[in-house]
Amino acid sequence: xxxxxxxxxxxxxxxxxxxxxxxxxxxxxxxxxxxxxxxxxxxxxxxxxxxxxxxxxxxxxxxxxxxxxxxxxxxxxxxxxxxxxxxxxxxxxxxxxxxxxxxx
Numbered sequence: 001x002x003x004x005x006x007x008x009x010x011x012x013x014x015x016x017x018x019x020x021x022x023x024x025x026x027x028x029x030x031x032x033x034x035x036x037x038x039x040x041x042x043x044x045x046x047x048x049x050x051x052x053x054x055x056x057x058x059x060x061x062x063x064x065x066x067x068x069x070x071x072x073x074x075x076x077x078x079x080x081x082x083x084x085x086x087x088x089x090x091x092x093x094x095x096x097x098x099x100x101x102x103x104x
Contacts, residue, residue: 012066013063013066013067016062016063016066017063019059020059020060020062020063023055023059024056024059027051027055027056030051031044031047031048031051034047
């Protein structure tokens with residue numbers, strides 16, 4: 001991904017990521033309060049599960065929808081890079097084998 005595309009990506013997702021991060025910090029504070037209050041482990045686990053299902057997952061879905069929007073030009077560039085990764089890894093592995101063979 002080119003620097004300009006990365007900059008565009010960050011600017012595009014920041015309005016969604018920043019509130020997500022803040023919400024997660026508020027939820028952590030809430031959960032820590034529950035733990036510090038001496039609640040039973042089962043009660044803390046039940047509250048954590050509820051918070052994940054009602055707060056975390058819906059907010060993650062919102063951010064993910066922005067990131068996965070194929071209409072954005074940076075999405076196409078990221079998808080192109082993702083398609084190249086297996087080939088790059090295979091080429092690096094092949095080069096390493098050649099180097100080991102020639103040195104050994």
